[in-house]
Amino acid sequence: MIATKIGKKSGVPDNYTRLGEYIAAAEEKGEKLHQFWIRNCDAGTNIEDLDLALLEIEAVRRQKPDIADKTYHLVVSFRPGEQDRLTKTDLMAIEAEYAKALGYGDHQRVAGTHINTDNFHMHIAFNKVHPETLKVVTPHRDFKILAKVSREMEKKYGLAIDPGMTDGKERDPYKLSPAARNYEAHTWQESFQRHVLKHREEILVGLTKAKNWQEAQEVLAEYDISLKLRGNGMVLMSPDGQAIKASQLDRSCSKMKLEERFGMFKAQQGKRPRKGSHQARTRHRYKLRPLARHRNTPALWRRYLNKRKILPRQPSLRARALRNWKMFLLMEAYPDPLAMVLIMAHREMLAIFSYSPTIDQADSVKAAKLNRSPESRSQNIRT
Template structure:
């Protein structure tokens, strides 16, 4: 099971009635309604009660005219054939568990399951406005909540396990690839993969709300990341050409999983800036920076960056020494004691990283049958 919140587009009005009708009608080509129910509405619980239930929900929502986003739209995707394992009562119980975990047990909602060939999924449209207190509930870091409930429901109902955004039992989400470790050992600079993993939770939360490839590109661009096809898969790329497999960020970011959500891959369509429009702002730019830090590092780092700017005018040996932070420190150590301090700090950091990596590998081997 993969549970995904469908975020509201900023330029599209929040129309709960339209969403409720969409769930009941199963309008997509080749799609049909499987099961349907309504919760916490006096109008009733069945599809024939939908019109009155939607009026009832809209009456509650009108108490919050200044809130632009009053709908929490959740889609839960199942594996092919799992519709045969689950009764309507099972599906309603699963929906109730998501509602409870998100804080929506007492909220009005419309839910239904759709079948489109092998694509079996559930839509749940929660009214974020509580029908009695009129408080608007918006869950914080909901992707973790959704993953936890999904794993519990898979276990309870004997469904196939789909490791989600926050699952790290089978794979250490912060483990660097051999290529990233080699880059850091060679340059003593932070790798692109470390930059990506540093913002992993935020990136996955943003991707979980994306509805198409262009929105996914915009999320990644905020972190100075581009996504491209390579071979049979996809890679995340830095501005300087470093790359990591998209699935190394999370299994939900594999080519197969992303194309199941967004369709066949589409390259980013750069918008031409014009009046009233703005390009995606890079909030967390990837910049080369020292792997190990010291209170006096900034001064030496500025000197290194300064030499990089004039590298083409330097003697050959000096130019080679300025190729990366590591070689620069090694050359500077002869005349600057601070460089030696930083060399020792980097060596200790790398030694610790390799030791931890080796210990994790031994633990994995020890637990393998």
């Protein structure tokens, strides 16, 4: 389990009602609501009571008009398949443990679990304003609290253990972040973080020799990486917009450490070099690449790339799916046995990584729907 606080974005109003409706609706593409409940509201505990409960919560929050941030939004991510091992009672008990540890046991809250093919997670929206005392509670060093509760719940319910930064173990610099793991699980394509970590030692050697921001940028540009400020930190950015924290490359690459060496980082220094010069200096470009390799991969991968080149500006459902290597293989599995071979190869490879899901029944349903449509039947593979 990985518990993450979703902080309030600067300049964006705190809108608890919108968040509560989002949790109940499971609005993200491919997601559906799994379980839902409300705590400490006289309006009720079920999704049918949501409208009244939100009015009740907003009435409490209005008692603190001078407080800009009155919501604590927590997301708890589970491993694939764990939704089948946890009942609603279990999920509510897990949510209650987080609430108690954070000091929100008596606070109003809306909670729900969302499920899709590859990602099962729980949203909890706490009203930080106590409904009786009107005291606004903001947990101190909550990342330690979240990690402690996560480890306890993993042991209690027999879930896979996701060691966190507070567990007293040396961080594995080659471990992918949850975002990178999700990207690879959804696309079966190599993530930007994996590309960076493949060249980690070379990059660190180059950065060690750099004497200023310009030289550091030139080192990173060789690997198709640019630097950008984000929040209070710094990220490594890919050409297609993927980003990882600079400190995930190495602790010496955090914003604080780099600014100690090179001085304050200015926004204009973080811009990419001109296109021509950047291309000339990029020795290891980040590009679309299948995650699993097999002797049958090259032929299908070329076909996939060729189809991506001719996608219409306003693509159909099938065309949108072709932007994703995983969905391409699922669609090709019906007319092309080689695609099924690659799917099996992916399943075997992803099974090695405990974080990764295998093809499940939902994927098969997706593939069947796409291949049953009149459009897909008329556009089956033509080589």
